[in-house]
Amino acid sequence: MENKDIKRYTVTTALPYANGPVHIGHLAGVYVPADIYVRYLRANLRDVVFIGGSDEHGVPITIKARKEGVSPQDIVDKYHGIIKKSFEEFGISFDIYSRTSSPVHHQTASAFFKKLYDDDKFIVKTNEQYYDAENKMFLADRYIIGTCPHCGYEKAYGDQCESCGTSLNATDLINPKSAVSGNIPVMKETKHWYLPLDQYEPWLKKWIIEGHKNDWRPNVYGQCKSWIDSGLHPRAVTRDLDWGVKVPVEGAEGKVLYVWFDAPIGYISATKELTPDWEKYWKDKGSKLVHFIGKDNIVFHCIIFPAMLKAEGSYILPDNVPANEFLNLEGDKISTSRNWAVWLHEYLNDFPEKQDVLRYVLTANAPETKDNDFTWKDFQTRNNSELVGILGNFVNRALVLTQKYYHGIVPQRNELTNFDKTVLEEIKSFPQRISKALETYHFREALRELMNLARLGNKYLADTEPWKVVKTDEQRVMTIMNIALQIVGNIAVLGDVFLPFSMEKLRLMINQEKYSWDKAGDIDILIVGKQLNKPSLLFQQIEDKEVDYQVSKLMETKIKNELEAHPTKEAKENIQFDDFTKLDIRVGTIIEAEKVAKTKKLLKLMVDTGIDRRIVVSGIAEYYKPEDIIGKQVNILVNLAPKTLRGIESQGMILMAEDISGKLVFVEPSVQVKNGSEVK
Secondary structure (H helix, E strand, O other): OOOOOOOEEEEOOOOOOOOEEEOOHHHOOOOOOHHHHHHHHOOOEEEEEEEEEOOOOOOOHHHHHHOOOOOOHHHHHHHHHHHHHHHHHHOOOOOEEEEOOHHHHHHHHHHHHHHHOOOOOOEEEEEEEEEEEEOOOOHHHHHEEEOOOOOOOOOEEOOOOOOOOOOHHHHHHHEEEEOOOOOOOOEEEEEEEEOOHHHHHHHHHHEEEEEEOOOHHHHHHHHHHHHHHOOOOOEEEEOOOOOOOOOOOOOOOOEEHHHHHHHHHHHHHHHHHOOOOHHEEEEEEEEEEEOOOOOHHHHHHHHHHHHHHHHHHHOOOOEOOOOOOOOEEOOOEEEEEOOOOOEEEHHHOOOOOHHHHHHHHHHHOOOOOEEEEEEEHHHHHHHHHHHHHHHHHHHHHHHHHHHHHHHOOOOOOOOOOHHHHHHHHHHHHHHHHHHHHHHHHHHHHHHHHHHHHHHHHHHHHHOOOOOHHHOOOHHHHHHHHHHHHHHHHHHHHHHHHHOHHHHHHHHHOOOOOOOOHHHHHOOOOOOOEOOOOOOOOOOOOOOOHHHHHHHHHHHHHHHHHHHHHOOOOOOOOOOOOHHHHOOOOEEEEEEEEEEEEOOOOOOEEEEEEEOOOEEEOOOOOOOHHHHOOOOOOOEEOOOOOOOOEEEEEEEOEEOOEEOOOOOOOOOOOOOOOOOOOEEE
């Protein structure tokens, strides 16, 4: 186990914005690894509080409320309920799941600000910020949308680009617009309070760059070092908004605490709600603080919040911040705005009693060191091949054979072979192997070790073949089955931190209480003569039709997104009928095609129009190879005035349409018609 000087643990998870449900990206990045870690600590009988809650003061919430024509409180009440219920059903074992709109949080955040204010820890700056003149409001970060100066993404927010992940200031954006009205904002003077991060730069350098180089994840350490090396600047802790924790000082009317000042204080206020002894989890040097977050929150939890805690003076600092990278979905970045996600509450409806399958897949494929991809095919394969085929298969074989040979009673162990002794020694090694991985936040590795224990069981049964030996040596089979059952009993203890629902089911089958971690590795965990209950399958196969349905849902979303990204243009101004009759559109056939040299887009086509054979230069080379379109019938405007393109006279225009992906496609007759036929 870890350092015995640690008396207790404070484990927090990033507060999800209460403007939408939780999706698998949130789970893989934050909540599943945090829950595994906490379950492990509890199994080791450690004093731990597991803190979660909804962030209800972000600008995305006020934007959502404006769009839906309701109050911000209506939005947060709705989504806080959905999120909390989903976490409970999924088995995320928070000691408390609170919310930043609670009175306790408002009091705690106000008092924290006031302490820093009274201690003269802030600086006050008056500067110009974006202002929406039409709506008479200053525009906080997320109320500004523009082009990211780093990657060119056209819908970056004023605090961060969701495409490349870069943190921004609103004034960094190219072509900024108000997210409220779409208007170009103006600059207007306003006063705010700032935390002077530059004053904490020497301390942060020593604390992070010297103190955590070897124990923080490379992605966390690297991002922090990059920020510090670039030089820190004062950071505003107030905003001109009417939704949030009011700034508790004179001259701050119409201002609230900036959400990234207010939100992490939510960890403290939630602990206050949980226990009157909250201070020992936040102020006792024997407490270890661990933040589980995604990589987009690294700066806030490793630089800004620690600087706040340091400025306040009485709080402990985070010991580790094991941030994960991002999880993509079917090769595309998860996006709430595009509905490109697997939502937890929908998963729980579609896959009842399969919480552990998703927990397993997200851990086995966790984005610990790089962005990873979730696919429904991989979800199905991991369930069927690993949970069913390895873990479930071993447990089922061991229990069914025990039921068959001994009516479910654990047989005695007789004379041991060298192979038996080796297997028993290896069983003893698994608790330490899994502990080492979990204590260094290597959750994928820890889960692999659990599966290796199941693999050991499968190999042991395959090599000893009790179903054959039972015909000739009953004493030997009793030993084999006893050892197999010891593996099953150890899986029930060690697997509980990863697969709590399945291990509860397994404990019922083997009539075993919920043991603490120190019982793991016991090679007599199932005592001789113990009566086991009737076995059943731990995991079920997932059929093709189940994942096909999920993929089809995503494809519908993709098509909808593409249609929205390429909206139909408004009709042009009306023309007279006589104008239309001037157009001479005929059906023709492409009889020759070649690429125009030194161009990317142009093809030179020879078209039989039924009237003549003529050359047409068409900008379709990005979409079609010359050899693939010879013989294709097309609609061609034949009375268009000739135009010279790249030295080639083009005598007409091929009519094309744009599909949902932006590709140009031919508008062609549905049946073969005579060249020269008029299109009317």
